[in-house]
Every structure is written in structure tokens, then in C-alpha cells.
Amino acid sequence: MAEPLGALGIILVLLVVGGAVFADLIASADPNKIAPRDRFLSPSIDHLMGTDQLGRDLFSRVLHGGRIALSVALFATAASLAVGIVLGLIAGYGPRWLDNLMILVFDALKSFPTVMLALALVTLFGPSLTAVVVVVVLVNVPGYARIIRTQTLALKSAEFVTAAQSMGAGAGRILRVHVLPNVIGPLLILASMDIPVVIAIEAGMSFLGLGVRPPTPSWGAILNDGFTAIRDTPWIAVAGGLPIILTTLGFTFLGETLRDVFDPRLKGRG
Amino acid sequence: MLHYTLSRLGLAVLIVSVAMLILFSMIYLIPGDPAAVALGPRATAAMREALRVKMGLDQPVWVQFWNFFINAWQGDLGNEVLSDRPVSKVVLEQLPYTLALIAGGMVWSVALGIPLGCWAAVKRGSLADRLVGVLSVAVIAVPSFVVAIYALLIFAVSLRWLPAIGAGEPGDLGDQLVHLILPSIAVGLGWVGYIARMVRASMLEVLEAQHIRTARAFGLPDNQITYQYALTIAILPTITLLGVGIGQMLSSAVFAEIVFARPGVGKLVYDAILTRNYPLVTGAVLVTTVLFVLINLIADLIVGALDPRVRSSL
Amino acid sequence: MTVLSIHNLNVTFSTEGGDLHALKDVSFEVPERRIVGIVGESGCGKSTLINAILGLLADNGRVSGGEMMFQGRDLSRLSPREMTALRGPQIATVFQDPMGALNPVISVGRQMTNIQYRSGLSNAEKAERAVAMLRRVRIPDPEAALARFPHQFSGGMKQRIAIAMALMMEPALLIADEPTTALDATLEVATIELLQELQAQIGCSVLFISHHLGVIAELCEDVVVMYAGEVVERGTTRQVFNSPRHPYTERLLDCDPARQSSRTRQLPTIPGEIPDLRARPPGCIFAPRCHRRAPVCDTPPPDEAVQDGHKARCHMVTP
Numbered sequence: 001m002a003e004p005l006g007a008l009g010i011i012l013v014l015l016v017v018g019g020a021v022f023a024d025l026i027a028s029a030d031p032n033k034i035a036p037r038d039r040f041l042s043p044s045i046d047h048l049m050g051t052d053q054l055g056r057d058l059f060s061r062v063l064h065g066g067r068i069a070l071s072v073a074l075f076a077t078a079a080s081l082a083v084g085i086v087l088g089l090i091a092g093y094g095p096r097w098l099d100n101l102m103i104l105v106f107d108a109l110k111s112f113p114t115v116m117l118a119l120a121l122v123t124l125f126g127p128s129l130t131a132v133v134v135v136v137v138l139v140n141v142p143g144y145a146r147i148i149r150t151q152t153l154a155l156k157s158a159e160f161v162t163a164a165q166s167m168g169a170g171a172g173r174i175l176r177v178h179v180l181p182n183v184i185g186p187l188l189i190l191a192s193m194d195i196p197v198v199i200a201i202e203a204g205m206s207f208l209g210l211g212v213r214p215p216t217p218s219w220g221a222i223l224n225d226g227f228t229a230i231r232d233t234p235w236i237a238v239a240g241g242l243p244i245i246l247t248t249l250g251f252t253f254l255g256e257t258l259r260d261v262f263d264p265r266l267k268g269r270g
Numbered sequence: 271m272l273h274y275t276l277s278r279l280g281l282a283v284l285i286v287s288v289a290m291l292i293l294f295s296m297i298y299l300i301p302g303d304p305a306a307v308a309l310g311p312r313a314t315a316a317m318r319e320a321l322r323v324k325m326g327l328d329q330p331v332w333v334q335f336w337n338f339f340i341n342a343w344q345g346d347l348g349n350e351v352l353s354d355r356p357v358s359k360v361v362l363e364q365l366p367y368t369l370a371l372i373a374g375g376m377v378w379s380v381a382l383g384i385p386l387g388c389w390a391a392v393k394r395g396s397l398a399d400r401l402v403g404v405l406s407v408a409v410i411a412v413p414s415f416v417v418a419i420y421a422l423l424i425f426a427v428s429l430r431w432l433p434a435i436g437a438g439e440p441g442d443l444g445d446q447l448v449h450l451i452l453p454s455i456a457v458g459l460g461w462v463g464y465i466a467r468m469v470r471a472s473m474l475e476v477l478e479a480q481h482i483r484t485a486r487a488f489g490l491p492d493n494q495i496t497y498q499y500a501l502t503i504a505i506l507p508t509i510t511l512l513g514v515g516i517g518q519m520l521s522s523a524v525f526a527e528i529v530f531a532r533p534g535v536g537k538l539v540y541d542a543i544l545t546r547n548y549p550l551v552t553g554a555v556l557v558t559t560v561l562f563v564l565i566n567l568i569a570d571l572i573v574g575a576l577d578p579r580v581r582s583s584l
Numbered sequence: 585m586t587v588l589s590i591h592n593l594n595v596t597f598s599t600e601g602g603d604l605h606a607l608k609d610v611s612f613e614v615p616e617r618r619i620v621g622i623v624g625e626s627g628c629g630k631s632t633l634i635n636a637i638l639g640l641l642a643d644n645g646r647v648s649g650g651e652m653m654f655q656g657r658d659l660s661r662l663s664p665r666e667m668t669a670l671r672g673p674q675i676a677t678v679f680q681d682p683m684g685a686l687n688p689v690i691s692v693g694r695q696m697t698n699i700q701y702r703s704g705l706s707n708a709e710k711a712e713r714a715v716a717m718l719r720r721v722r723i724p725d726p727e728a729a730l731a732r733f734p735h736q737f738s739g740g741m742k743q744r745i746a747i748a749m750a751l752m753m754e755p756a757l758l759i760a761d762e763p764t765t766a767l768d769a770t771l772e773v774a775t776i777e778l779l780q781e782l783q784a785q786i787g788c789s790v791l792f793i794s795h796h797l798g799v800i801a802e803l804c805e806d807v808v809v810m811y812a813g814e815v816v817e818r819g820t821t822r823q824v825f826n827s828p829r830h831p832y833t834e835r836l837l838d839c840d841p842a843r844q845s846s847r848t849r850q851l852p853t854i855p856g857e858i859p860d861l862r863a864r865p866p867g868c869i870f871a872p873r874c875h876r877r878a879p880v881c882d883t884p885p886p887d888e889a890v891q892d893g894h895k896a897r898c899h900m901v902t903p
Contacts, residue, residue, distance in 0.1 A: 005404060108288035111563050115521035116555045119539050123551050124296050200413035204525065207415055208540065227419055227529065234423050241416045252411035480684035486640055487679070488699040488749065489671030498698075502689050578733040579688055 006257030012250025016243065020066030029057035031064040031217045040233045049239040052225050058239040061217040066243060068218045073198045076133045077191050080140035085187075087141060088148025089179065099149070106142035114139055118205055127210045135205065136198050143194075144187060151183040189262060193255035196248035203244050219244050274574055282567045287339070289559050293552050294338050298331065347553035352545065357553030361535060365557070367437055368534040370446075371526060372519045374454030376512065379461035384501075384508070386462070387469025391504075392496055394474065402470070406463035414522035418456035418529040425452055435531035453526040457519050468511050472504040479503075506573050513569025517562040587655065587757050587789040588614040588637070594649035595629075595636050595813075602862045606632045607813045608869075609650070611887070614757065614806075619783060619790040621804030621821065623797060623836070627858050629813035630793045634761055636660075637791075638677065639667035655756065672699055676750035680762040682743035686734035693730025696749055703753070717748040721778060740771040744778065751782050758783070758790045764799060776803055797837065801825055806893075809833050812858045812869045819894030829888075829896040831876045868899065876900050 019026060029047075034054045041051040049058035091102040112120070118135045125131040155178055205211035206220030207227075214221060219240055226237025313321075322328055326337055341347070347357035390402040426434035438446035476482065477500055485495045524536030531537075535554050542550035595607035607629050614620045622630055635641045637652060637659060652659040654675070659667070671677075679685045687695055696714035697707065705713070711730065718726035721744040723737075734742055743763060750758055760779065764772040776799060783790050794800055800807055800821065807824045809817040809832065817830040828834045835854045856873035859865065867882035868874070874881065880899045888901040 005407075104284060104288055105292075108285045108292060111285050111289055111517070111566075112292075112555065112559050113517045113520035113562055115524045115536070116539065116558050119524070119543055120293065120296055120551060120555045122543060123546075123548055124299055196411050204413060204415050207525075208528070210543070223416070223419060227422075230419070230423060230427055234427060237419050237423055241419055244416050245412050248411040248413065249408055252407055256407055480679060480681050481687045483640070484677070484679055484685045484746070485687065487638055487671055487677040489668045489673065490698060490701070491668065494698065494701075499687050499690065503687075577689060579735050 003257065005253045006261075009250050009253030009255075009257060012246050013254055016066055016247045016250060017070065019063045020070050023060070023063035023067060027057065027060035027063050029060040031056060031060040032215045033057075040229070042233070043235055050233070050235045052222070052236050053229060053233075056215075058222065058236060061222055062219065062239055062243050065217040065219045065222060066247075068212055068216060069199050069202055069243075069247065072129060072132060072136075072202045073195050076136035076198050076202075077140070077195060079133060080137045080194075081144060081187065081191055083137055084141045084144025085148055085180070088145035089152055091145060092149040092152025092179075102145070103149075106145060109138055110142050114201070115204070118201070118210065122205075122210045127205075127213060129212060132202050132205050132211045136201055139201070140191075140194055140198075143190070147187055147190070148179070148183055152179050155179050155182065185262065189255070189259050192258060193252070195255070196251040199244070199247055199251070275571060278567055278570050282563045286560055286563050289563075290339055290342055290556065291335070293556055293559075294335050297548065297552055298334070342556060347556065348549040350542075350550040350553075351547045357549050358557070360550065361538065361554045361557045364533055364535045364538045364554075365561075367532060368520070368523050368527070368536060370450060371453050371457055371523050371532065371534060372516055374450045375456075375458030375461065375519050375522070376516065377458075378454060379458035379465055380512070383462045383465025384469050384505070387466040388473055388496060388501060388504075390466065390470045391473035391477065392492075399470075402466055406466045409463040410460050410467075412460070414456050414460060415525035415529065417459050418453070418522075418526050421452050421455050422529055437532045437534075449530075449532070453523075453530045453532060456526045456529070457522045460522070461515055461519070464511065464515060465508060468508050469501075469504060472507050473500055476500045476504045506577055509569050509573050509576070513566040516565045520558050520562060585616045586613045586653075587616050588791070589653040590637075590650070591653070592650035593633075593636065593647065593652060593660075595632055595641065595645060596648040597642070597645045599644065599862070604862050605813065605864055606645070606861060607636065608864065610810075610813070610815050611650075612806075612808045612815055612818050614789045614791055616789055617783075617787055618806060619780075619792055619804045620806040620808060621800035622791065622793045622808045622810060623795060623800050624810035625795060625854075625858070627812075628810040630810060631761070632813070633810075634677070634759055634791075634793065637759065638671055638675065639664065669702065672755070673702060673753040674755050675757045675759065676753065676755040677759045677761065678743075678746050678750045678763045680765050682739050682746055682766060685746050686742060688734055691731055691733055692737075692745060696730070696752065699749060700753065713752060714748075717752040718745065720782065721745070721748040723748070740767055740775065743767060743771075743775060747775075747779065747782070751786055751788070754786050755788055758788050760790060760792045762794055763792075765794070765796070772799070779803070797825075809836065813861060814869055814897060816870065816898070817894075817896040819890070823891060823894040827890075829890050829894070829901045830870075830898045831874045831900065832870045833896075835875070868897075 038051050039053055041047050043050040047057050052058055091099045121135055122131050202211055203220035206218040207224045212218040223240030226240045230237050326334055345358050350357050350360055386402050390399040393399050422434055425432045432452050433449050436449055438449035482500055485499045527534040527537040528540055535558060539551055539554045591611050593607055593610040597604040597606055624630055636647060647660040697710040700710045715726045718729055723729050764775050792804055804821050807821045808815055811832050817824055817833045828837055854873055868885045871877050871881040885897050885899045887895050887897050889895050
């Protein structure tokens with residue numbers, strides 16, 4: 001992939017992150033302030049993206065929605081990584097039967113279509129950010145755990161690990177010193193490439209009304225508001241969809257470039 | 271071949287069983303008493319107790335799971351709460367709509383993705399190749415529900431070219447196909463990118479092979495080398511990918527059905543969640559999961575049948 | 585009458601580290617109905633030479649000088665379309681690796697009829713011709729063999745099928761690129777005898793590439809010795825093998841396992857390595873490894889004629 005694409009990715013990501021961090025400075029309007037007299041205003045100088053059915057300023061909601069999207073993405077990815085690493089180490093380092101069992105469970109988890117899994121989980125947790133995070137973890141963990149497991153299995157028999165073992169190093173130390181440093185690079189690249197997927201999951205679940213609870217601004221929720229009113233006030237849907245498109249594109253372009261530069265071995269995954 | 275088929279089948283059965291266990295655990299963990307949820311707030315304690323016995327909730331966990339497991343394998347997924355009809359029947363009624371949608375998405379993404387990937391591989395390094403690469407990444411990245419909403423906005427609401435809602439008049443195939451266009455664009459767009467990338471990568475690998483050099487040395491026309499000699503091999507990993515793809519399309523189909531108000535399993539589950547019709551939710555999720563595992567199995571078997579090396583060695 | 589006459593052929597690849605001069609002033613001839621051997625270590629430019637003749641150089645490679653006259657036409661000046669028309673019917677090739685040379689997912693019969701697409705024959709005639717050719721290379725039950733796939737044949741059979749495919753169109757020139765290297769010794773002998781027999785029947789010329797000196801000596805009438813993309817010595821097999829004049833040829837013959845007591849099939853290498861072809865020395869290319877090196881070797885060596893048809897690119901040739 002050409003470098004200009006990576007540059008475009010960085011610009012988009014910076015735009016989204018900047019917008020989220022400085023949301024209060026850029027958009028003076030309160031994202032949750034209901035103004036019945038300002039309902040369904042089309043885009044103007046006062047309201048750059050117009051207003052929604054409750055008269056809330058969409059530009060402000062979009063910027064604040066970036067906070068939700070990014071923080072959920074970061075938190076859920078970190079949680080998936082943590083769980084994936086632990087489970088992968090257990091599968092790779094533990095007894096054979098446990099390894100086989102875990103692989104089977106991973107395969108079974110992956111055989112649920114993502115959205116179906118999300119829908120089923122919502123029955124358990126109710127519509128909430130918790131549900132979003134759990135879905136992300138369940139979707140991501142099998143992939144991460146497999147990488148860790150493979151690497152652990154490969155290293156388990158490697159000479160320097162055997163030597164460390166014979167010198168009395170505990171399993172925890174071997175994992176920390178020998179296994180993790182070897183896989184953390186590719187794993188982080190994979191995780192960064194999964195960020196747009198996580199953002200899409202959050203937005204998708206919020207779009208279905210199964211994620212973030214109103215009135216918290218979320219891109220998916222804005223998109224749903226827009227969908228409901230799509231015939232008369234299309235700008236609401238545009239306002240909800242645009243940040244999702246730009247963010248997923250930005251992170252994907254950036255991730256692809258990072259992978260090509262740092263770890264060409266991963267090329268062609270997916 | 272028989273051994274290959276049987277081992278794949280065995281693995282599929284095992285995976286579905288584990289999926290059932292996971293689903294059962296979820297139902298079991300749902301907070302609150304399912305009988306109370308099903309009967310609503312005005313039910314008496316006696317009514318709840320009667321339903322608990324009827325639903326087998328008074329049994330130990332493992333008995334409950336065993337009953338669920340055995341019934342599920344026999345196609346009995348329980349009855350849905352609202353109309354007390356069998357879940358399996360309700361789900362199977364909606365399934366054809368979803369399958370039609372997935373088939374629509376699959377057909378056009380394959381029809382576009384394979385030639386694009388081939389073209390990019392043959393013109394490796396050219397502007398066309400890079401363009402296909404960037405576009406592939408882009409369409410993979412954008413979530414299908416955003417595509418669905420924007421397609422609805424542009425082609426149905428603004429341009430009014432295509433119908434916005436429903437699946438078309440029953441019995442009118444033309445009308446049904448017209449109603450299929452927008453949802454299948456939403457479902458298939460990302461897969462154009464996936465398929466193009468996959469075909470490009472595996473074409474590049476195959477084009478390096480010695481037998482392609484032989485074919486060139488025999489002066490075969492470039493088109494025949496590309497499409498008959500290389501693509502027939504390069505297509506094999508793509509078929510496996512398509513198996514996985516159908517699972518992801520099931521996900522996109524949920525959104526497409528909701529956005530375009532189409533009947534289908536996705537819409538069914540979504541409505542079931544809103545009405546707390548849990549047996550319907552788990553039943554539909556289980557059916558789609560079985561479907562997904564089955565499709566992957568079929569993809570594996572097709573690859574086995576198409577590749578003469580696999581066909582005779584196993 | 586010569587079938588192929590190569591004169592001062594130069595091939596250059598553009599690489600990241602600069603231009604790579606892969607073939608430098610290569611000249612030799614393949615007379616009608618004769619078998620010419622090309623011998624040299626790996627990396628001597630044999631594969632580049634074949635690709636240049638076939639017009640199949642990689643995208644970054646080009647013929648940067650000289651000519652390749654085939655039946656009165658310069659191959660380097662033909663359009664890709666004209667080259668495609670020559671490959672197969674006029675210039676056929678058998679490659680080294682019989683395992684990978686045939687397409688794994690297309691039946692042998694289909695592959696054999698496909699390559700006759702320019703013949704204008706009916707499908708039945710094409711199949712008939714394929715069967716006849718498979719019979720000539722002694723594939724058992726050739727009719728049934730048409731429906732089978734390459735992996736269903738042994739390595740030796742696959743190589744015979746490749747030979748059948750190459751000779752089916754009765755080409756004027758057969759290029760055989762180490763066709764026996766991947767086979768074991770008994771199969772090697774059988775394959776060489778088969779090639780010899782078919783060559784005599786069809787009356788084509790053969791360019792036989794090998795690093796196996798014994799095979800060259802037995803099969804070829806003329807021999808071309810290549811080193812680092814240059815022809816260092818050429819002549820009849822008798823001339824070159826009996827009285828080698830280039831120091832490289834001498835060392836090559838000294839290293840030949842057939843002349844040694846130990847039984848290795850791998851050619852023992854001469855001390856030193858082939859120089860970096862991106863920076864060719866101005867003088868003799870073999871000088872850094874040469875045991876007869878003299879100060880004059882820092883200037884370009886001439887193609888010294890030893891005898892009629894026997895030439896060596898060396899300053900130290902004394903007639």
C-alpha cells in the first residue's frame with residue numbers, strides 16, 4: 001500500500017481524535033440540550049450539521065459521539081487483548097486437553113455471526129455499553145488467543161526456554177520474558193487494525209438501540225435518529241454516518257500502512 | 271474423500287454442540303425468572319409455578335441443558351412466547367428472505383470481485399492495481415449499516431430509483447428482485463473488496479508457479495493462462511473465504527432487513543428482542559449458527575471436490 | 585544451416601542496486617538437427633538465456649544488445665504476439681521440475697489439446713495426436729491417461745508427459761532446461777535415451793541445459809560453457825572436453841564427479857564465488873578465481889579461436 005494512504009489515514013485519525021478531545025472547545029453547544037423550538041433545523045452557520053428531532057446541535061453531538069466511539073474502542077480492545085493474552089497463554093502452556101477444549105470453544109464462538117451474538121448477548125445484559133464491550137471481547141479474543149497460543153507452543157520447545165526452565169524459572173517469568181516480547185508487536189498491529197471493526201460494532205449496536213443509552217451522543221444513535229426521519233430531514237443520517245465512514249477509513253488506512261511497514265508477514269490476513 | 275467428509279462433518283457437529291452449550295448458558299444466566307418474564311406482571315404465583323414445571327425450570331441445570339440439547343438436535347427449539355408457535359417453524363418461515371438477500375449480495379460481489387482481483391493481479395503495480403487495492407480496503411472498512419442507510423438515502427429517498435421498504439409483492443419475481451437490489455448492495459459491498467483482495471493475492475502466488483511458466487512457454491494466449499490455468503487454482507482459497515463471508519453477510523443482513531424493513535431472520539430476532547421473546551432469539555441465533563457452520567462445511571467440501579489433488583488424496 | 589544463431593546477446597535487469605548485466609556478449613549457434621549442450625554452475629545465466637530466447641524475461645529485464653536469429657528472424661525484435669505464436673509450435677521447452685511443470689487442476693488430456701489450439705485440428709484429432717504422442721513416450725494406457733491429473737503420475741512419467749507435450753507440435757527447436765536433474769539416475773538415463781530417440785525421429789534441434797557433465801558428454805554434439813553470464817568456451821563436445829582451453833572449463837572438468845572416485849551427483853564448486861554482476865570488472869570475469877591469472881587479465885579478453893569452431897574467451901589461450 002502506498003504511503004500517501006497512510007498519511008491520509010493519520011490525517012483522518014487526528015481529525016477524529018482532535019474533534020473528540022476538544023469537542024467542548026470546537027462546538028460550543030451542549031450536545032444534550034433539548035430545544036423544542038429548534039427541531040429539525042437544516043445545516044447553517046449556527047448549526048453546522050443542523051439539529052435533530054429534539055433540537056439538539058448535531059455537530060456537537062457528532063464530536064461528543066467521537067469520545068464515546070474512541071473510548072469504547074480503546075477500552076474494549078484493551079480488554080480483548082488482556083483476555084486474549086491470558087487465554088492464549090493458558091491454551092499454549094497448559095495441558096493438551098485444555099488446549100483442545102479452548103480451541104473448540106473459540107471455533108464455536110467464531111461460528112456465531114457477530115450481530116447474532118450481539119443480539120443474543122443483549123438479552124443477557126440489556127442494552128448497555130457493557131454489552132458492547134462483551135461482544136467486542138467475544139469477537140476479538142479467539143483471534144488474539146490463537147496468535148499467542150501458536151507462539152507459545154512454538155516457544156515452549158525452543159531451546160532457550162527449556163534452558164530457562166531447567167534453571168528454575170517459573171512459568172510466569174518464562175511467559176513474561178520469552179513469550180510476550182515475541183508476539184506483542186504483531187498483536188498490537190492486529191489490534192490496531194481491529195479498532196475500526198470495534199468502532200463499527202459500537203455504532204451498529206447503538207444504531208439498533210442495543211448499545212449506548214440515550215441521551216448519550218453516539219454516532220450509531222444519531223444515525224438511528226436520522227434513519228427514523230430520513231424522508232424529511234436527511235442531514236441527520238448524513239451527520240451520523242459521515243464520522244463512522246471517516247473514522248473507519250482513517251484507522252483502516254493507518255493500520256494497513258503500519259502493518260505493511262512493520263510486519264509484512266501479516267499481509268493478506270483477512 | 272469419505273474420510274475427509276466425515277472428519278469435517280464430525281467437527282461441524284462438535285462446534286454446533288459447543289455453540290448450543292454457550293447459548294444455553296446465556297439463557298440460563300439471563301437475570302430474572304423466565305416464567306415470570308413470559309407471563310408478565312399480572313400472573314399469579316401458581317401460574318408461574320405451573321409454567322416453570324412446563325418449561326422444565328424445576329429440574330437441575332444439567333437436566334435442563336440435556337433436554338435443550340436433545341430437543342435442539344431434533345429441531346425442537348421450544349415455542350415462542352407471544353403466539354406459542356414452534357420457534358423452528360417461525361424461523362424457517364423467515365429464512366428464505368434472508369437467504370435470498372445473502373445470495374443476492376454474494377452473487378454481485380463475486381461477479382465484481384473476482385474479475386477486479388484478477389485484473390489487479392495481471393496489472394500488478396499499475397495505477398489500476400493500486401486503485402483496486404485502495405477501493406477494496408475502503409469498502410471493507412465501511413460498516414454495512416452505514417452503506418445501507420446511505421444507499422437508502424441516495425437511491426430510494428433522493429433519486430427515487432428503487433423502492434425503499436419491503437421485499438416486494440409475493441409471487442411477483444420481478445418486483446421481488448427490484449426490492450432486493452438496495453439491500454444486497456449493502457450486504458455485498460464490503461465483500462467485493464474482500465474477494466478482490468483475496469483473488470489478487472492468490473493469483474499473484476499462482477502466476478509465479480512453474481506450470482504457468484510452462485504454459486507461457488507453450489505459447490498459450492494470455493487470457494487462457496490467466497482465466498483457465500491460474501484462476502482455477504487461485505479461486506480455491508476464495509471459496510473457503512466465501513464460506514466465512516456468508517456468516518458475516520448474515521450479520522449485515524440483520525441491518526439490511528431492519529433498514530429496508532424486509533422480512534427475514536435478522537428482523538425476526540430484532541423484533542423478538544424488543545418484545546423479550548427470548549426462545550425466539552436463541553432459536554433464531556442457533557439456526558443461523560447451524561446454517562453458518564453448514565455453509566463452511568459445504569465450502570470445504572466444494573474445495574475438496576474442485577481440487578483434484580484433494581479429491582484423490584483423501 | 586543453423587536453426588538458432590545468437591550473436592553478442594546482452595541482457596540487463598534493472599534492480600534497486602543498479603543495472604544487473606546478466607548476459608554479456610553471448611554468441612553461439614544451434615545447427616539443424618544437432619544437440620547443443622549448455623553447461624555451467626547455477627547462476628551462470630542459463631535460465632536468463634532461456635527466458636531471453638523465449639521472450640519471457642521478467643518485467644525488469646530487457647535485451648540490451650545483440651541478436652537472436654531464429655529461422656531468419658531476430659527474436660528480440662518480434663512483437664509479443666509473434667513471439668507467442670512461435671512458442672510451442674516452433675520453440676518448445678521442457679523444464680527442470682516435472683512436479684511443478686504441469687497444471688495441477690487441469691487434466692493431462694486437456695492440457696495437451698490446449699497447446700494445439702493453433703493447429704486447426706478438430707478436438708477428436710487433437711486428442712488422437714495427444715494419445716499418439718503419449719504412446720511414443722511410453723505412457724501406459726495413453727487413452728486413459730488423458731483423463732487423469734498430473735499428481736496421479738510418477739515424477740518420471742510426468743517428465744515424459746512434459747516431453748510429449750513439447751514435441752507434439754514437432755518444433756524446430758527444443759529447449760531442455762535440466763530436464764533430468766530432478767530424476768534419479770536410472771530414470772535419467774531412460775529419459776535421455778528417449779529424448780535422443782525422439783530428436784532423431786522428429787529431426788529437431790535441441791538446446792540442452794545441464795550442470796551434469798556426463799549427460800552433456802553423452803548426449804550433445806556441441807557444447808557451450810557459460811560462466812557469470814558469458815560464454816567462456818564453445819566447440820564440439822570432443823574439442824571442449826578433450827582439450828579444454830579456458831581455465832574455467834579445465835576446473836569444471838577437474839571437478840566432475842565422473843572423473844573422481846567419490847560418488848557425488850552434486851558438482852563440487854570451484855573456490856570463490858561468481859562476482860556481483862552489477863559491477864562487472866573491466867577485464868576477464870573469471871580472473872578473481874583463476875589459477876592462471878596474469879596482469880593482462882585486467883583487460884577485456886578476446887574470443888580466441890583455438891580450432892575451427894572451437895573458441896575460448898581468454899587471454900591465456902595458446903594455440
